[in-house]
Amino acid sequence: MNGVVDSIDRSADAAVSGEERLRAEENGRCLTLGLRKGKVVSAAHEGVTDPAEREVFDAFCRVLEGLPIQEAADHAGHHVMAAQHAPGQARPVPGIVTPWNADPRFHRPMRLIRRIRADYAARRPSASVENFWNPTISKDWLRLDEAKQLACVDEILSAFLAERGLVSGNLVAVGIENNIRVLLAFSEEVGYAHKSALLMDFERKLRTATGDRLEVFAEEMADENRLRRL
């Protein structure tokens, strides 16, 4: 996983007020990140001439903006993979996909981001490697009350069920917890073996349609052991 980063230029154009620009270079390819309060506000690359490699650097620059530098260093490759993965598309490896085995072109930008993060932290002794970043839910979604959120889910669910040849009522939205967790209930017609995949597929569709990382759950089952007490 270790690569060689040829140089790092920490004095580069701190042009925009309050924005700190950090630049790292490896074999003539440069990545420059603009940071404000630990968050990436701009990302650019230069010196990448190969079109295939350029495509990957472009993808990294797109996902980096808006991420805290720690999240960028930890998971930028994951974000690029998620952005590039189309539903139904085969995974690049049969087992667990990571940025390190998905595409060798990911390695250089990831090393450069980590180098920039290390440089950023080196000048801030209090900087922590802890990362509790979580994508925020959009204001548009949060502005809706539960009834309106449910109506929105119902509309997406109806389309999803129709695509699957299922009827309205096979899967019903019954509530939303904390604005994020969508609770669904199955009718008895839906077979045991199909429920899991249906829920995961619907969650994917719901996230694509709303743009928010909503979570899908089935109804909770209470403990059937008579001896235990909760």
Add this chain to the structure above:
Amino acid sequence: MTGMTDHTELILDGTKIAWHQERIRAWERGERIAPITIDMALTRACNFACHFCYAMLQENDRKVINKQVIFDFLEDCADIGVKGISFVSDGESTISPVFVDACVRGHELGLSMAVGTNGFVLNRRKLEEVLPALTYIRINISAGERERYAEIMGVKEHWFDRVRQNIKDMAEIKKRDNLPVTIGLQMVLMPEYEDQILPLAELGKELRPDYLVIKHCSDNEDGDLGVDYGAYKGLYDKLHQAEALSDEGYQVTVKWSKIEAEGRRSYQRCYGAPFMIQLSGSGLVAPCGMLFNERYKKFHIGNICDQRFKDIWESERYWEVMNYIASPDFNAQSMCGSLCLQHKVNEFLDGYQKGQLDLPKLNGQEPPQHIDFV
């Protein structure tokens, strides 16, 4: 940094994943790896009603694991390269009619077998049959005094006497036959059981198991069991006193790394599950016990009562779920309960993925005990 706990002979607070570098390398290359360890139960049923029991939160569609199902499962495990199977998970496996046969069969197949139990039904006759097949047996006992045992474990007071006798018998049989099995006691510590820390450590000294481990209590993401993680700090003195009761042949260990974590996780991706999965006593295959309840149906992969485990493991569905929890679709910090079974493995693999630690060089090092239970 290597991320490995300074290892003693018996690692009770750490992970042994670093001793499985071949499998880590295969995972890294994106190969489909078999789990090293599978934690499961043979039934969801239990004859106890422990106050702290996480199994209360794990209900799912129940099916029966009979002799044919478990034998097929064990054969598949041996075939694909699983190394260790522990009967712990979400039910009391010793009350299943297939318990002894399952332990013996797994052992015959070359799998390391282990059991976590309340110890109530393990009388001398059963122990004589099962102990030679086990790598370790761990008795869940969260009190050292009769009355408090009954309160905390939800049983009659005289059950304490029977469990105590069974532990004594285990230690005697092990000594008599010079068996390699490790006998342990485990206290799941809720802060309100503080008064039982020292009585239990003393009881262990008398009964002579190999160790007593004192661990935190897990809770779900909504804190339904009401575990006050901040309150553990007030118990540190007593926990140190308990550890000081260790002697040659009896080790008292506190799982400090988890207690001090106060229920927090440093990582967001769950990489540990493919190395260490869990099965419910219903036969359900899921990445993790915290996802057993029907509520988490989207993570459910299959059921060994319906399908051979080898087919489940080879299925696209298995790898879809495993990839989901390793991706930004998932965040273990906000979507999981606290301090799961895979926690230490996750910490290690996450640090390794981020380039924060390297795989250690193990040349010439003696592997720790129970290496097949990561």
